[in-house]
Amino acid sequence: MARLLLVEDESRMAQAVAELLRREGYAVDVCGDGESGAQAIRERTYDAMILDVMLPGRSGTSLATMTRDLGLTTPIIMLTAKTSVDDKVTGLDSGADDYLTKPFAVPELLARVRAQLRRVGALDDHAACSRTRTFADLSWDVSSLTLRCTTSGQSTTLSQRESALFETLLDNADQVLSRDQLRAAAWPQAYGSDYNSVEVYCSFLRRKLAFVGSTVQIRAVRGLGYVLRDGKDS
Incomplete structure (x- = not known):
């Protein structure tokens, strides 16, 4: 280690x-x-x-x-x-x-x-190059930042900021996180700034999830924050 x-x-x-x-x-x-x-x-x-x-x-x-x-x-x-x-x-x-x-x-x-x-x-x-995260029908290559839907076979590349936010949501899948929690975990160096950036990058991620044809959704929970869920389960 x-x-x-x-x-x-x-x-x-x-x-x-x-x-x-x-x-x-x-x-x-x-x-x-x-x-x-x-x-x-x-x-x-x-x-x-x-x-x-x-x-x-x-x-x-x-x-x-x-x-x-x-x-x-x-x-x-x-x-x-x-x-x-x-x-x-x-x-x-x-x-x-x-x-x-x-x-x-x-x-x-x-x-x-x-x-x-x-x-x-x-x-x-080998371990660094092969690290892959999976959730529902998604496969995410952390090294190349490539997000792929295992059902459709379609893939897309996430930006650095999108990747940071996506990993935070993935680490807490099915749990509602506030915008403050998401910003602090995804971009810890940006305390007190870019308050609307979470909303903006959630929107970017939703478009990419739709592009690859995934059933996974990023849902806004009124007054609370955002949650990553598999839409098939709802």
Whole structure:
């Protein structure tokens, strides 16, 4: 089992991302500031690190530099809201292997983690490439983000944000989730923004479910939220 270090000072985001990574089968240590992150790096061995740039105590850039100064070649993915070329260059020059700007879609982060682990031989490639989720007449290839109806044989590709929302609904099939719950789970880095995005992306997903000819439905429950159900059962 690959062990990851996540250093992120926004506690709700850190908890949500860590939980998503654990669902993927990773062991995850979480630190909420730069100093505790530095201590973890010195004391433990990790297969990959995910470091926020702006941290209390010391920055993610400083942690990346420290990691390389220690002679460690552990893959590092930097997370930041900064989008300028200079900021990215600084992060990469400090020793980071990849750079992901906020807001990001969870499937993209997971794909980048897999890519870094694969690069250093810390990932079971077969397991990563063959992960498929099924529900009712749907088959979803998580790696390629391809959604297929097993009855019609029709398939379509989901976007990163559609995939994050679909996986959240799938993880909680037949349970009603509020828009806040869906947004927090699917896009943990986007707290307090894009309030209507859940409604918009549910609409996108409904169109794709109809396109492939699935009986699965995303239903709005007035005053409560949304639920993923097999329409054959109703």
